[in-house]
Amino acid sequence: MLRTLKAQGGCHNWPASSPGSASMDEPASRAPAAASRDGRIALGRHVLDLRAEVLLDAESGAPVALRPQVWAVLRHLARNAGHLVTKEDLLDTAWPGMVVSESSVAQAVFEARVALGDADHRVVRTVPRRGYLLVAGPGPLAVASPAAAATGSDDPPFALSVAVLPFDDPFGEPAGRQLARGLAQELIAALARNVGLRVVSHHSSFQFAGGATPLAQIGERLRCRYLVDGTVRRDCDTLQISMELIDSHSGEIVWSQRYSAGSADALAQRDSMVELIAGTVLSRVIHTRDRQSLARPPRSMDAYTLTLRSIALRREASVQSFREARGLLEQALAIDPDYGPAWSALGFLNALDIALAMTGEWDLQRIGEAAAQAERAISLGFEEAIAQVALSFVRRVERRFEESLRAGELAVRAGPNDVNAWHILALAQYCVGRAAEALCSAERAIALNPIPSGWTLANWAGPLWAVRRHEDAIRVASEALVKLPTLWTCIIPRMYALAESGRVAEARADAGRLLARPQRSTTATLADTVADEAVELRARIISAARAAGIPD
Template identity: 30%
Template sequence: MRIRLLGGLDVTSPDGGRIRFSTRKTSLLFAALVLAGRRGHRREPLAEAFWPGRGDAQARNSLRQALVDIRRAFPGSGDAAIQIEGDQETVALKAGLHEVDIWMFDRKLEEGGPADLAFAADLYRGDVLASLAIPEELDEWFGSYRSTYQRKALQLVERLSFSLTVAGSAQELACEGLAERLLVADPTAEPCHRALMRIHVNRGHGNAALRQLELCRAALKKHLGVEPEAETKGLATSLRTDKETDRPEASSFHIIPQPPVLWPQATHSDRPSVAVLPFHNLSGDQTQDYFADGVVEDIITKLAQFRHLFVIACQSSFAYRGEAVDIRQIGLNLGVRYVVEGSVRKAGERLRISGQLIDSSTGLHLWADRFDGSLVEIFDLQDQFASSIVGAIAPRVEEAEIERSKLKPTESLDAYDYYLRGIAVHDRAVISRESIESALQLFMKAIERDQAFAAAYARAARCYASRKSHRWMADRAKETAEATRLAKRAIELGRDDAIALSYGGYVLGYVGGDLDDSALCIDRALLLNPNLAVAWGYSAWIEACLGEPDKAIERAAQAMLLSPRDPRLFALEFNTALAHFCAGRYVDAIGWARKALRSQPNYASAIRIATASYALEERSREAKEMISRLSELDPTLRLSNLSDVLPPFRRPDDRTRYIEGLRRAGLPE
């Protein structure tokens, strides 16, 4: 998309540069032309609305000047994709349907298929011009558009929720994302609460659906002083009725399943498989059972967003409620390698959740931790606990799988084993030309054995990004083309794979130089899996490159919160350093870069940021020490070839300061 109005005004040129109009009034005039579509506006009412209180001649002259400014932003011949057209009476914007998000949004609503509605849901990133301050005289003009598209978005989320059939589908994720975005703006939007209730039911999470009802009721009472609508209550009643038929006794809102039935060991796949058992309620208060069940359902939902994990549905794992069954036996019965168990204890206004991850084949505890919090916001606390536990479990499962793969003889390795070995070399070894080459070969072997393995393509492409950042490319043009090919193939195969989108999107941005497509990929990855630390990390890098350093720092912090023991923590620390550098906070940039270098002393990108920051802080001794270290790693690096490794900064000043810092530090011409 070149023109985006949903969520704010964002306009990019054909070469990917961000277009900024000379005044706010010009920006709003451009937005008004976009909203009018190809029918355009009559000049006279447009001039009166935007320049009230002026004479007709002066207002029309101001309109003409603003239109000239807009035309300058889109230079080109008569074949240009975006043009301003008109005559003495009217003026209109000419652009392709695919160039404008709000036009495409309307088209997809009109086409109306589930995939079309999901596409429209992904486009709706917020209200029309949400981040743009609109003066009072134009509030009515734009207010009607905002109201119209808010109504369309609410209708869309409900339409999409009725069309859902397959849990975990792209349509379901798009619907969930839209509902959550709309609720941030308006917590009382009942269609969104109902949509989320239907999604929870579609996933088999009845407790989460009823919890959503309580969130809806609390929001309505707090903000409007009213009860939920009849339609919302009716949906909740049907949920409770369905639950009653599934259990012998009614008690609170949780399902009491049938006793477990032992069956022969299942074999779901060669991928890691996890079962989350019901958490023990140690509070002595049975009314807290629904909270413990809700935590488990959230953990299962969030774990299921990691596509490399096979996660047992709660209907199966909840069958073990209250049963003293050996963990190894549960692993055999459910066919899982890993089991999560835990407990919930309430004491006054404090709550403690404990959890542990166990290898079902050995009975060994791979991870254990506890999380404490206040009951003031109990449902927010539930989400926080679930995210924290998932952020700890997912990396530990990957670590265990890597160790398991290492024990296999070479002749029995499959695509996933090669993929895991590649991760171990790329992420956990000290960076070197040899380690990156070894990782690349392992990922390519994974692709040979499974040519639809999206994440393997993405990780192979990422190896080329490492080669670029250290200037290890032997044939820059050829390897850049190969990296881009692999990244695009990963994105094509992995539209619903957050890992593939994260790594593939990053490569498009750093190696391919396409920050806009890179940002789209990472945004979709976060929509698919908001608990994926690597997606938040790459989002931080993109925001820094786009000139939004404070956003970048927040996103890197979220990544580190989700995965505080991440083996690639050094990359998150570097992204934070890069953001501080872009913000001109060189002392902070130095601190974060040095953190990254503790675990990866050969990390050239971190050395360059530290070097430039020391120089710009006029700490010449440290700058020269760093430039010496950089020269040892890359003896042929010069100011003349520095562009080979530079991030694709959107703001020219960031690039200029980066180069100037290295020049002051003593990097040769």
Template identity: 30%
Template structure:
């Protein structure tokens, strides 16, 4: 094959970005776009041309510009910041266009007029570190600038940039002397987040109480998850109205993630938006919009805050897991092992439970006082032995370890939830409900807890209440409620809604003789002979020695005699061995 010649050259790259572009567009799209067009024609394009720059790429909220020298790039960047400030002086502060700028010099790849490579990527990462109205440049650019300009850049220290192998020393310029840059706070050993005050875009300043209420409810809800490090309200609200970049807020507060959002009343509807952002890079990890009727504004506040909290925890855990998976396994810490174990546990792989146990074992070995790791280890050991059908000694050992976990950390809701599940499998229904109640006292935002409550209510003879819990769990955390369908199937069967129950059991994530037996009972009660026979054949293939009596004794956790008899009747009707 012929060699393809890659064109490379040394270039100074300027990356510019409009601060809070999404908020400006949300507040007034037409005015913002018109203002950007005017600013570009009157300020940006002339200045770039004067400094011999070439616009490589235009995005809605920024641009990549190439220069032949660092001196030209920096001079242009300073002129842009000063020219933009002058142009926007008469604009209300909340509507002003403000830029962040990053500059790097390095080798770039030229492809169809576009520029690629680390030289461009570093400039973009530096832009994300810059405060509004300021410029951040790399050490390589600073060295070429030395002695050629009177501009004063202050040393902001070495920074680790996303997807850049080596740390980069950063230099900072601002139109007005900024405060000395303190060393960034060390990140906690668990996911850390600050919730910034949601913007009130309703045009009614008196409605700020509602956007503040949403923010405070989210902070309170997240703080109940002991797996998270959550910045207190006073610290988060200190940045209200200040032109501080998200990267700088993350640096000052020492957090990995930021949540920002807005509330807007439009006619008879409320629109609430939320975005989860990685603080260092400014990357958006998750965003959602909620449209509600403001008939009962405080009910709306509670509902949206709870939905955001439960969804957010899953997204943060997923993002942290992706970071963990990029590390070599030889350097695992206890928390990393727990995350890996949870990822295995939630998968559908045949070896998932065994792999999860191995990770939880490592977590406990690394930190013998890690309460949640003890809880999950007890739980997966029980899972490997068949849950309720496990030998008594396995059930007893799981109970002892789960109790020990609560002794280690009595305020961890997950430990109470898991102990509740183990009590449930031991058919200790009152204790199961007691510990689940305690789990909800500690964290009413736990969607997994709602799922467990739904199953418990079903088996305690309250299927209508169970369906309400299960539907709420599925709504709050639709990506994680994989057992919503089979658990709802149990409730639907007790309500004699056999057709719906059959559809639910068909969606069991890991079909076994347990789920096929339930399915056979549904079809038998419906009088659908062919489907019943197919389900029975699958049961006997998986478990040739299946008997209805043993199934009811070992695997059925229905507390009330009438519910148990309805199921036993369906199994006998299906033709399964007595």
């Protein structure tokens, strides 16, 4: 149960205590030594307010949405900050009188870590075989990853690689150079949180300060194709950042951007700015890789490049592109039957084909095959975010919505700056009726991809409708259809929004387009795209679909 603060962004939610539960409703007055006089505890980039019973984003002040059990677990850990809390104690606190397994605690702790951005478990620490310990303290989390230490090793199959060069002050001032190098190191740490991206350590990339070494040589020595270079300048009351993403093979500048922040707000905005830059860099690297893979002569391809080309074709969302993508993946697996990325891409493609009825060659009778393909990728040790993205979508088509949500959360954990991970999490949250959280995830994807694709917009439209932002849903769905006319599922949230806005004639026009498809929609088939437990959302879907003229 969530109490929702109505706001334009749709992301301002805080946990409500479970009625009738003494443990979950225990008084907030008992504050630990780590709490300030007003009952607040600093947890990295967040603040836990024990008196107001809310977790806040320290930068924006916005409440963070948590399930009641997750809130109960986090609150109990906070009240015992610095001390071991056993799993049994957490079970008694968050699930009083209920029979649940320890995996429920693990899931709640996982969700708490996701909410806190605690990827390295620095705030909520695991004490093996015993329980958990919360470490409270001021200041932002310093996020790092073992991936950041990778330097000269060969890229693993399917991995992207990037090196951040030492940023500089354009006027060469020592203080400005220190600021620039510090921001470059923070960007490295943010990028390194993504499992599917090999990030060269600054100990290696910063050796190329001064710009005397040719780009191709830098890429060759670091075994890294993409380079990020930039300048940082404090100009009176403004911090100016200019960046370029460079293909070291061709010397092409594939992306450039300028960012600015008021000097007074620079420190407060620094973390969010670094996260935005990291996500944008990752998105542009993926976009460039896809474009290059489509231009590659087919006869020279191996399993890796065949898989890349298939993913780029899948995003075109047409009958021909789906068929060609499937053929390429079958070729890739003929070359290497144990190539996890190809199995993952094939499972995702086939599940999409079923959901979209794109080619007519795959239907619900074959969803088990798609599931086996996605599962095969993970069993082969493919642990990148896209593997969980594929599994989440397959589970959604199977109507195993809680498993879809769990895979979506794992995708975000593996790739916190991966647009596709936030896409799939938004879809999974929407399907279980967690509309406000779905909107937050969809808007996170938008923030990471400033020039959104049709797919990105499509995943935004549904949550916008679900939180009753009808005009925005209509606009976004319409933009998605302009960018990707074959993605007919965008019609559905637009039809709902038009119907609920009283624009029945337009809603009926959209319904006519749906009913003209070979697989005709009914109110039941549309309602079944979300979980049975999402009662309110299902009722709205049926009501809006009927108003638009969709038959029962």
